[in-house]
Amino acid sequence: MNPFQHLAAPIAAAYPGLEPDDIGFGPPPNLELGDVAVHLFQAAKKLRTAPAKLAAALAGADLGPRVIEAQAAGPYLNLRVDRAAFAREIVDAILASGPCFGASGLGAGKRALIEHTSINPNASPHIGRARNAMIGDSLARLFRFEGFDLEVHYYVNDIGKQIGLLVLAAADREDLAFDQILRLYVEANARAEADPEFAAQGFDLLAKMEEGDPDTRARFRKVVDLCLRGQLGVLGRLGVAYDCFDYESAYLKDPRLDPVFEALRAKDALFVDDEQRLVVDLVKIGYPQQKRDAGRFFVLMRANGSSMYGYRDLAYNIDKEGRGADLNLVILGEDHKTYQRQIAQILDNAGHRAPEAVYYAYILLKESRDSSDSTKMSTRQGNVVLLSDFLDQATALAAARVAEQCHDLSPEDQRTIAAQVAVGAVRFSVLRVSPNKNVMFDMEANLSFTGDTGPYIQYSCARIQSILRKYGKELPQIPAEEFPLTTDAEWALLLKLADLPNVVAGCLNQRTTSPVAQYALETARLFTTFYHECPVLTAETPALVQARAQLCAATRQTIANALYLLGIEVPERM
RNA sequence: GCCCCGAUAGUUCAGUGGAUAGAACGAGGCCCUCCUAAGGCUUAAACGCAGGUUCGAUUCCUGCUCGGGGCGCCA
Numbered sequence: 294m295n296p297f298q299h300l301a302a303p304i305a306a307a308y309p310g311l312e313p314d315d316i317g318f319g320p321p322p323n324l325e326l327g328d329v330a331v332h333l334f335q336a337a338k339k340l341r342t343a344p345a346k347l348a349a350a351l352a353g354a355d356l357g358p359r360v361i362e363a364q365a366a367g368p369y370l371n372l373r374v375d376r377a378a379f380a381r382e383i384v385d386a387i388l389a390s391g392p393c394f395g396a397s398g399l400g401a402g403k404r405a406l407i408e409h410t411s412i413n414p415n416a417s418p419h420i421g422r423a424r425n426a427m428i429g430d431s432l433a434r435l436f437r438f439e440g441f442d443l444e445v446h447y448y449v450n451d452i453g454k455q456i457g458l459l460v461l462a463a464a465d466r467e468d469l470a471f472d473q474i475l476r477l478y479v480e481a482n483a484r485a486e487a488d489p490e491f492a493a494q495g496f497d498l499l500a501k502m503e504e505g506d507p508d509t510r511a512r513f514r515k516v517v518d519l520c521l522r523g524q525l526g527v528l529g530r531l532g533v534a535y536d537c538f539d540y541e542s543a544y545l546k547d548p549r550l551d552p553v554f555e556a557l558r559a560k561d562a563l564f565v566d567d568e569q570r571l572v573v574d575l576v577k578i579g580y581p582q583q584k585r586d587a588g589r590f591f592v593l594m595r596a597n598g599s600s601m602y603g604y605r606d607l608a609y610n611i612d613k614e615g616r617g618a619d620l621n622l623v624i625l626g627e628d629h630k631t632y633q634r635q636i637a638q639i640l641d642n643a644g645h646r647a648p649e650a651v652y653y654a655y656i657l658l659k660e661s662r663d664s665s666d667s668t669k670m671s672t673r674q675g676n677v678v679l680l681s682d683f684l685d686q687a688t689a690l691a692a693a694r695v696a697e698q699c700h701d702l703s704p705e706d707q708r709t710i711a712a713q714v715a716v717g718a719v720r721f722s723v724l725r726v727s728p729n730k731n732v733m734f735d736m737e738a739n740l741s742f743t744g745d746t747g748p749y750i751q752y753s754c755a756r757i758q759s760i761l762r763k764y765g766k767e768l769p770q771i772p773a774e775e776f777p778l779t780t781d782a783e784w785a786l787l788l789k790l791a792d793l794p795n796v797v798a799g800c801l802n803q804r805t806t807s808p809v810a811q812y813a814l815e816t817a818r819l820f821t822t823f824y825h826e827c828p829v830l831t832a833e834t835p836a837l838v839q840a841r842a843q844l845c846a847a848t849r850q851t852i853a854n855a856l857y858l859l860g861i862e863v864p865e866r867m
Numbered sequence: 868g869c870c871c872c873g874a875u876a877g878u879u880c881a882g883u884g885g886a887u888a889g890a891a892c893g894a895g896g897c898c899c900u901c902c903u904a905a906g907g908c909u910u911a912a913a914c915g916c917a918g919g920u921u922c923g924a925u926u927c928c929u930g931c932u933c934g935g936g937g938c939g940c941c942a
Contacts, residue, residue, distance in 0.1 A: 322886055334885080343922095344885090367886065413942065453942060541942095570940055584869040587938040595940055602942045630871060631937050654872070654935065663878055663893070669935090694905065714905085726880065729872060731935060733879060735892090742905050744891040745880070752905050760902050811881055811890090818890075821906070830902050845902095867905075 296379050296386075296791050297329055300372070303357050304331070311336055320788045324781045327364065327371025334368065344368030376784050380844075381776035383791045387847040388770045395793040395854045399801055400441030406618035407433050408648070410528065410535070411448040414520035415459060416475035418527055419677035420719070420734055421656040421670045427723050427860065428653050429624040430533040431806040434858050439801055441620070447535040448609060451517040452542045453602060457499035458485050458492075463516050471523030474516075475672065496597065503545055503599055513542070527681045531716055532860045539609065545600060547608035556643035569596035575635055578642040591635045606636060614645055621648040622804070626655065627729070651804045653728040659735040667733055678736060680719070687715035690740055691748075699866050710864045714748050717861045721747030724859050725810035745814055747861055750852060753817040753824075755867040757849040760829050764842050772843055775836040782823040783844060789816050790851045797858070806858055813855040820848050 301313035317332035331351070337344040348365035356363055362373035387394045409429020412422050429445075436443045450456065455478070462481035463469055469477075485492040501509040521538075557563035562577035571594035576582050580589065593604045613621060625633060630652055637647035657667040658678065670677040692711035699707055722739050726732045742748035761768065778787065789812075796812045829841040853863045 326886080330886090369886065371886095411942095450942060455941070566939085568940085572939065581870085583938080585938080587869055590939040592939045601940065606942090627872070627936050629937090629942090632942090634871095652872085652936095657935085659879080665878070665934095691905090698903070698905085722879095727873095730880090731873080735879070738879070738892065741892085744905095746891085746905085748905060749891090752903080756903060756906085763902060808881090814881090814890075824902080825907060828902065866903085 295795070296382050300329070300331075300357060300360065300374075303355065304336075304351060307351075307354060308336075308340055311339060315339055320785075321369075321371055324784060326366060327362075328374045328376060328784060329372045331370040331372060333370060337368070376779045376787075377776050380778040380783065380787050380840075381772045383787050384776070384778075384840075384843050384847045385772050387790060387850055388772075388843065391850060392854060392857075394850055395797045396438050396440065397794055397798050398440045399798060400436055400439040403441050403619040404617065405436050405441040405443045405620040405622070406446060406613060406616055406648075407436065407443065407622040407624070408446040408448055408613065409433070409624035410533070411450065412524060413450050413455065414517045414524065415455065415478040416520075416672055417472065418524055418680050419670055419672065420680055420683060420723070421677070423528070423531065423680045423719075424653055424656050424723055424732065425624050425626065426528050426533045427531065427720055428651070428728055428806070430531070430860055431720075431724055431809075431858060432622065432624070432651070432804065434860060435797070435800055435806055435809075436620070438797070438854075438858060444616070444618070445534070445536045446613065447538050449517065449521060449538055449540045450602075451513060451540050452499070452502060452545070452605070454495060454499060455482065456513065456517065457502065458482060458495040460513050460516050461491070461495050461498055464512075469516070469519065471519060474520050474523075479672075496599070500597065500599055502542070510542070527684075530684055530712070531680070531720065532862070539612070541605050541609070544605040544608035544612065547605075547611075549611045550604075550608050553607060553611075553639065553643040553645070557639070560642065562642070570594060573635075573639060575638050578638055580635070580638045588631050588635060591639070603632070603636060607639060610636065610640055610647060611645055613648060621646070622651060623648040624651050624653070627652045628655075649804075651728065654731045656723070656732040656734050659733045662735070662737060678734060683719055683736070683739070684712075684715050687718050687740055688712055691715055691718075691742070694742075695867060702866070710867050713862045713864050714742065714751060714867060717747030717751050717856075718742060719747075720860050721750070721810055725807055725814070727807050728805055747856075747859075748867075750813050750817040750856065751861070751864055752867060753820050754849050754852055754856075754863045755865065756824060757820070757845045758865050760845050761842065761849075763830055764838075768842055768846055769839070773836060773839060776840045777834070777837050778840050778844060780827060782819075782826040783841075786816070786819040786823050786844065786848065789819050790847060793851055793855065796855075800858075809855050809858050813852055813859070816848065816852055816855065820852075823848075 297318035301316040304316055305311040305313045315336040319330050321327045321330040333344045333347050337347045345368050348368060348370040351370050352363045352365040359375045359378055360372050364371050410426040412418055433443060433445050458481040459478050462477050485495060502513055554563060557573055560577050562574045564572055566572050570592050573591040575591055576589050591603060592601055594600055633650050640647045658670055660666040668676060688711045691714035695707045695710050718739050723732055796808050800806050800808055827841060832838045832841055856863055
């Protein structure tokens with residue numbers, strides 16, 4: 294929806310060869326200049342004239358009944374328009390679309406597959422690991438919102454050296470609990486480093502697993518599922534959910550890999566090295582030659598015949614490709630970039646299509662409030678913020694506030710709100726940062742709930758709900774003829790509301806949702822300005838009361854839709 | 868050494884080939900007889916360095932510096 298697009302028609306009509314789409318509209322830098330700014334750079338280029346000249350010519354032209362005044366300002370044309378008429382259209386469109394407002398149906402009739410999270414079953418997820426889940430889940434919401442038929446996959450790494458060691462260490466622990474697994478995992482890895490015999494036992498166990506020994510498989514499955522359940526419980530608190538769980542162990546010795554090996558042999562790219570490992574020479578199949586053969590060799594199998602991660606992953610990628618989605622996405626940490634390129638090269642060589650990868654950078658822990666020092670999170674070193682710990686602390690702090698503000702609500706409702714606020718705090722703080730930048734995680738800042746935070750946005754919605762409750766009667770979904778929203782605060786908010794579809798469409802193309810986070814924040818800020826400047830319930834006329842109440846409802850709907858994409862819920866009160 | 872990403876107020880993040888580069892935290896000064904102060908108002912404060920392309924570059928390109936990630940038996 295661009296409410297101003299029909300202003301383009303009279304302009305385009307006046308100049309042969311100009312299409313309405315050549316003319317863009319946007320908010321002017323400030324409302325003193327005008328209500329709407331017309332961007333003429335593209336049109337001027339097409340007409341081979343200077344933008345300023347075109348603007349000057351248009352300032353004197355008839356631009357239709359809704360344009361009150363047109364003023365050229367250099368290359369820009371600023372319009373003073375019938376604000377009320379546009380306001381009515383915008384609010385009407387939002388209230389009519391409801392939870393779908395912002396979607397353009399870009400995925401209608403298309404199928405998509407997204408794989409995300411896929412963390413090793415070894416510990417409770419920390420905030421850094423959870424970035425994958427938050428980005429993946431948010432993208433999944435975006436694709437569904439735009440109409441894609443979407444399947445969310447989780448690749449369960451239930452096999453491999455580290456899991457083997459963990460299973461070995463868990464051997465005589467009948468009553469093993471989820472929160473003990475990390476310590477066990479760390480100990481097992483440390484022991485394997487120091488004790489070759491223990492490490493050898495781990496590989497033996499792994500070999501038995503690969504051979505399909507039923508007893509061994511059961512032992513692996515037991516440990517893996519215990520861990521997976523624990524992890525999913527924590528991720529579930531964030532509102533993250535999956536449709537399919539694909540176990541890595543199902544992709545051992547997959548016959549679909551035979552043609553892949555054939556394709557490699559055909560280019561003489563597959564060889565057994567002098568230590569009996571099965572290796573791919575990627576340069577022979579088109580991988581760029583780099584200094585010191587960086588990234589050139591890709592090991593598929595160990596000397597003892599057991600498979601490497603990449604081997605199984607090839608089969609998994611072929612399996613996912615076979616599900617026939619129009620769009621096949623995988624969310625990966627930036628540490629997987631080289632690896633993913635290697636895998637893609639091998640798949641491509643065999644005529645397969647690798648999934649489209651979306652990468653994100655690590656989350657770093659900020660060390661102190663006013664310095665830029667930070668540390669990397671390391672599960673083994675224990676300097677991590679566990680997602681569950683953050684949620685616990687944030688929920689407790691939020692609960693204390695809710696107890697003051699909403700003491701009339703049931704304890705259960707209060708708990709729900711506190712949990713929503715906690716989720717809003719983490720998801721917003723992580724999702725608002727561009728994926729390819731490191732996130733500095735500042736525990737203190739994220740627990741304060743003030744400033745540029747998820748809770749600030751949620752709070753603005755709670756204020757809207759409060760107004761709408763006090764409005765008392767049922768609010769009509771259709772704006773009345775008399776819709777006198779004309780102040781700057783109202784207009785600035787309306788311009789922002791009308792922009793959601795553009796933001797969402799842009800996100801889909803860019804495979805990111807961080808602009809939505811920024812958008813939600815800006816919208817909440819503009820609402821707050823409106824809130825302070827424009828009384829709703831005590832407005833001068835009944836028509837104005839209703840129009841402002843409807844603007845409130847439209848704002849709430851818009852922010853709620855944006856927050857939905859981020860996986861953040863909107864409490865009725867807080 | 869090589870490859871990939873990043874660099875914007877003291878700090879954490881936005882943003883754009885073109886109109887005065889937006890917020891927030893922190894610092895100073897204010898505001899609850901006013902629809903929720905998890906709020907608002909106000910003061911000070913920024914595009915790493917050097918070239919290039921362009922009418923115009925913080926944005927695009929190159930080099931440098933600094934930070935993050937990676938480069939055959941982890942997943």
